Amino acid sequence: MTPEEGLHTGEFRLLEVDHRAILPINLNIRAVVTSADVIHSLAIPRLGIKIDAIPGRLNQVGFFALRSGVYYGQCSEICGANHSFIPIALEIVPFSVFREWLQVNSQ
Ligand SMILES: [Cu+2]
Known part of the structure; x- marks a missing residue:
């Protein structure tokens, strides 16, 4: 968090x-979610997503x-004292921009 x-x-x-x-626009994306400590819930209302992140x-x-x-988005599970400090920010960009970002960041 900033x-x-x-x-x-x-x-x-x-x-x-x-x-x-x-992430790229106009492409099917699959997010695989888990947790390393307690149950969290990843929620991004604008995408219509809410999914539990469960340890193991x-x-x-x-x-x-x-x-x-x-x-x-934010964690929408009451997961602990710092529950309200788990933000999620996805930047959806055209595929050409995503490809450039991938080339720069995969080296
Ligand atoms: Cu959480």
Whole structure:
């Protein structure tokens, strides 16, 4: 999570992260979810996703983003004292941008 002092104009407190997940638009995406400590619940309302992350189990969800942009979410399980500080930020970009990002970040 980006600390309040590090936010720029237009960024959301408690939702912005230091490294957004970059994913392509108009492509079927499958997310495989698990947890290393307690039960969490990954929720991204704009994508219509809510899925439990359970220690020792793999859960999966598929989605298809029709619009580019930043999709925010949070853990929606009461998972501990810092439950409200687990933001999720997906950046959905055109496939050509995703391919460039992948080339730069896979080296
Ligand atoms: Cu959680």
